[in-house]
Amino acid sequence: MISPASDHRPGLSGPVLLAHDLTYDYGRHRALSGLSFELxxxxxxxxxxxxxxxxxxxxxxxxxxxxxxxxxxxxxxxDVTQDGPAARRHLGYVPEDPLLYPHLTVDELLRLFARLKECPAPSLTDECDRVASRLALNEVRKRAAGKLSRGFRQRVAIALALLGAPELLILDEPTNGLDPWQVIELRELIQQLAAEHAIIVTSHVLSEIERVAHRALFLREGRLLGSYVIARDQPGELERQFLAMTRPSA
Amino acid sequence: MNAFAALYDKEVRGLFLQPIAWVLMAVFLLVVGYTFATSLALTKTASLSQVIFQASTVLLLLVPLISMRLLAEERRHGTLEMLLATPVREYQIVLAKFAASMTLIAAMLAPTLVYPVVLAWFGQPEWGPIYSGYLGLLLLAGFFNALGLALSALTSNQIVAATLTLGLSLLLWMIDSLAAVLAPPWDDLLLQASLLAHFTPFATGAMYLSDAGFFIGGTLLALFCAVRALARR
Incomplete structure (x- = not known):
């Protein structure tokens, strides 16, 4: 079941994302060491x-x-570093627990990020309408972001990430703090989005990753331990693999 | 340009929707208005030089409170990460924040334009020192603001950013006070670094290009440092 990190589902188009030997040091501490994979x-x-x-x-x-x-x-x-703005035109990012700008309404946030993502002016309103409808935000579009519930805030953050139809979506701990219904909604949304985007999702809830992801990368102490192609017909297998690979004594 | 305009809109809205902006404006106008009234009553001359000097001191104290949140707050709330995941460039963020906070400072100064009107109504003021005084105030505030923005880029703590900005601004403001006891060339060096020495000609109507160049150069250098600090993360 454990496979090389560059494995991906057969029949899909070429890689949207390529990471090669990614290494990062915080001072003397190596936080990430030689990570390579494709998506x-x-x-x-x-x-x-x-x-x-x-x-x-x-x-x-x-x-x-x-x-x-x-x-x-x-x-x-x-190149994400050398040609950052060009690369980021293809990126949608949802950080963990996004705070957004509390004084701006959802509509204002959508228009702000649409402009930052260089959506052309004539279609800017259409693009905002598209993502607002997709994330079922129409009822809160006039509401200030600071007055939204955790679930709506998460939805707004995903809507902002979807503006401009990026090729890659990165969702950092998207289910944190959501109630069970919101988790189910988010899972369904990720499954729908997967048809049009490459998606990276992190979560501590392994069962959620098992339901939405095609593949998992296991990291420990900044090193890639392996990659696991998720088998839908083997529920719980991801957890077993995770424990086997990331247990400190492993 | 579109990204700059979008960020500028957001910043202006953010600044003017915060109660602190209105409190700062009220405090500024109260102190400067008091100075105008008392100097007019005591000297009975149609001059604004006292007001311009007082306004410069109040700006020294208040601008750090405006600039402290500009980048530190984005960093603390995690919104900086979201901004920098869009195609926007660091210099666009810095320039938009600088322009927006300068708009607030200009809005603080704007109501004081009624003072020259009052002077012109009742007397015959010299317009040169008034024009140069307001230009000097804008240049000085721009320098304080850019310095605060650069220091705000280095920390996520607004109080630290404000304290550092205030301390450094105060030091540069009065650094020439030591010049009298130092031998050449150190005395001249301190005079050249002094904000007060470069500002005084503006307040008295004897404006030099070198003084304007000092403030513009210092502001650009501080903005460059802010962009570099943001890019280093």
């Missing part, structure tokens, strides 16, 4: 590991927020 359109990748495994560092390197100490990542063919 194809239509693929959902779960990034798993205990706290401090290097998941957030990995995501920050992929979004261009951090510059790798060594290695590189390309998104839609553009």
């Amino acid at each position: 194809a359109r239509g693929e959902v990748l779960g990034l798993l590991g205990p706290n401090g495994a290097g998941k957030s560092t990995c995501l920050r390197l992929l979004t261009g927020y951090l510059t790798p100490t060594r290695g590189y990542a390309t998104l839609a063919g553009f």
Whole structure:
């Protein structure tokens, strides 16, 4: 079941994301060491590991927020570090527990991020309408982001990430703090989005990753331990693999 | 340009919707208005130089409270990560924040334009020092603001950013006070670094390009540092 990190589902188009030897040092501490993998359109990748495994560092390197100490990542063919703005045109990012700008309404947030993502002016309103409808945000579009519930805030953050139809979506702990109904809704949404985007999702809830992801990467202490192609007909297998690979004595 | 305009809109809205902006404006106008009334009553001359000097001191104290939140708050709330995951560039973020906070500072200064009107109504003020005084105030505030923005880029703590900005601004404001006891060339060096020495000609109507160049150069250098600090993360 354990397979090389570059494995992905057969029959899918070429890689949207390519990470090669990604390494990052916080001072003397190596947070991520030589991570390499590919991600194809239509693929959902779960990034798993205990706290401090290097998941957030990995995501920050992929979004261009951090510059790798060594290695590189390309998104839609553009180097994330060298050609950051071009690469980020193909990126949608939802950080963990997004706070947004509390004084802006959902509508204002959508228009702000649509402009930042360089959506052309004539279709800007249509694009905002499209993602608002997709995320069922129409009833809260006039409401200030600071007055939204946790679930709606998460939906708004995903809507912002979807503006401009990016090829890669990165969702950092998207189910944190959501109630069971919201978790189910989010799971269904990720499954729908997977048809059009490559998606990286991190979560501590292994059963959620098992339901939405096609493949999982296991990280521990900044190192890639292996990759696991998720078998839908073997529920619970991901948890067994995770425990086997990331247990400190492993 | 579109990204700059979008960020500028957001920043202006954010600044003016915060109660602190209105409190700062009220405090500024109260202190400067008091100075205008008392200097007019005591000197009975149609001059604004006292007001311009007082306004510069109040700006020194208040601008750090405006600039402290500009980047530190984005960092603390995690919104900086979202912004930087879009195609926007660091310099666009810094320039938009600088322009928006300068808009607030200009809005603080704007109501004081009624003072020259009052002077012109009742007397014959010299317009040169008034024009140069307001230009000097904008240049000085721009320098304080850019310095605060650069320091705000280095920390997620607003109080730390404000304290550092205030301390450094105060030091540069009065650094020439030591010049009298130092031998050349150190005395000249301190005079050249002094904000007060470069600002005084503006307030008295004897404006020099070198003084304007000092403030513009210092502001650009601080903005460059802010962009670099943001890019290093």
